[in-house]
Amino acid sequence: MYEFLMTPEQIEHRDNAREFAKSIDRQYLLDMDADKIKYPKEFIKEAARRGLVGIRVPKKYGGRGMHWADEVISLEEIAVNGYIMSCTYGVTGCLVPEAIMFSGTEEQKMKYLPGICKAEIFAAECLTEPRGGSDFFGATTTAVQDGDDFILNGQKRFIVGGEGADIFLVYAKTNPEGGPQNSMTCFIVERDMGVKTEYQYGLMGCRGGGTARLVFDNVRVPKENVLGGVNNAYPTFYQMMIPERFGTAAMTIGAARPALEIATDYTMKRKAFGKTINRFQGVSFKIAEAAIKLDACRSVIYTTAQAVDSGKCEPEYVRRLCSQSKKFVTESCWDVANLSMQCMGGIGYTDVYPIEKIVRDLRLATIWTGTSEIMLNIVQHEWYTERREELKNLSKRNSECDCINAFADGEKIYE
Numbered sequence: 001m002y003e004f005l006m007t008p009e010q011i012e013h014r015d016n017a018r019e020f021a022k023s024i025d026r027q028y029l030l031d032m033d034a035d036k037i038k039y040p041k042e043f044i045k046e047a048a049r050r051g052l053v054g055i056r057v058p059k060k061y062g063g064r065g066m067h068w069a070d071e072v073i074s075l076e077e078i079a080v081n082g083y084i085m086s087c088t089y090g091v092t093g094c095l096v097p098e099a100i101m102f103s104g105t106e107e108q109k110m111k112y113l114p115g116i117c118k119a120e121i122f123a124a125e126c127l128t129e130p131r132g133g134s135d136f137f138g139a140t141t142t143a144v145q146d147g148d149d150f151i152l153n154g155q156k157r158f159i160v161g162g163e164g165a166d167i168f169l170v171y172a173k174t175n176p177e178g179g180p181q182n183s184m185t186c187f188i189v190e191r192d193m194g195v196k197t198e199y200q201y202g203l204m205g206c207r208g209g210g211t212a213r214l215v216f217d218n219v220r221v222p223k224e225n226v227l228g229g230v231n232n233a234y235p236t237f238y239q240m241m242i243p244e245r246f247g248t249a250a251m252t253i254g255a256a257r258p259a260l261e262i263a264t265d266y267t268m269k270r271k272a273f274g275k276t277i278n279r280f281q282g283v284s285f286k287i288a289e290a291a292i293k294l295d296a297c298r299s300v301i302y303t304t305a306q307a308v309d310s311g312k313c314e315p316e317y318v319r320r321l322c323s324q325s326k327k328f329v330t331e332s333c334w335d336v337a338n339l340s341m342q343c344m345g346g347i348g349y350t351d352v353y354p355i356e357k358i359v360r361d362l363r364l365a366t367i368w369t370g371t372s373e374i375m376l377n378i379v380q381h382e383w384y385t386e387r388r389e390e391l392k393n394l395s396k397r398n399s400e401c402d403c404i405n406a407f408a409d410g411e412k413i414y415e
Helices: 008-023 026-033 041-049 068-079 083-103 106-117 234-269 281-310 315-349 355-362 372-393
Strands: 123-126 142-146 149-159 167-173 184-190 196-200 212-222
Touching: 008 041, 008 068, 041 083, 068 083, 068 234, 068 281, 083 106, 083 123, 083 167, 083 184, 083 234, 083 355, 123 149, 142 167, 149 167, 149 184, 184 212, 184 234, 234 281, 234 315, 234 355, 281 315, 315 355, 315 372
Parallel strands: 123 167
Antiparallel strands: 142 149, 149 212, 167 184, 196 212
């Protein structure tokens, strides 16, 4: 977010998150990338100590009671240490609390939210299955009621925090014959109920976040842990698209920012043909393009945060804004990383500079929490719906008529 748009309180919040990011020892980051650290509990605990976990959780449950405009500030600053830092931080401190705040009972909120905000409880969300990810409502994980419990069977994969989390937000089929809006139930499943971490993935980037495959083999979950009602996971899933997609977009800016900063510094020092390479437009124009992309990303993120926080926008419009933010920002930040590496030349492709790690990490951004293609599908659907409503209500000028032959006979043929 731009500083000139921040309140004094937000600047203080930004500085707190920035100081936290600066305090992390470089060896900790290197050990995560080397998979020596499987899940960064110490990192999240320190974030909680500084009041950076549960930003939007109401104060009565141990959070800060702030807004999305505040959340995106911390997401960007924390991601400067690496994309996976904001991924793990965001999943446990932003994403899972969103579901509990939105759909949880008072008992569930009191049981889980204070512990999450203090980083005494670590949380993860379980969506993707071995058979697919984008086809969410085709899930094969099942839960069958048995008295006062549900028996959960199935697998989830690519789960950030699968190794390390204490509780899991799990979606399962409870009404196989139903449609998307009445076939699934969301559960809060505690690891001690019998959740097994079967396999931890070797990832190209974003290592150290405990990304694993989870197995639910006759896991008994009490009915008190149903979130939002039986066969009623749809509203929770729909709401979760805000932190899933918008939150992911916001953190990507922070992960890409160091690439541009490093490349900018390098081009002011590196000499070729008798002058620093930032004097060559072939280099400096790439830096300029990357800077433009990051600023455009911040504008999109800030506008979307304002839309969500305002409460004045229709849910469908928020859904479009979040989806297009996810696509535009993640793809733009991927471009920033690649432009930065191009300016660095061969040295950028080595581990002498962290550009190569940033490129590895950011390749995930356009894939997880909904691919760019899924985002386009959502955006086009909502856009066409909005346009049809405008045409129906005659709410805008019909610019199609503003040309000489707008009413020429026989020219506008649609069938």
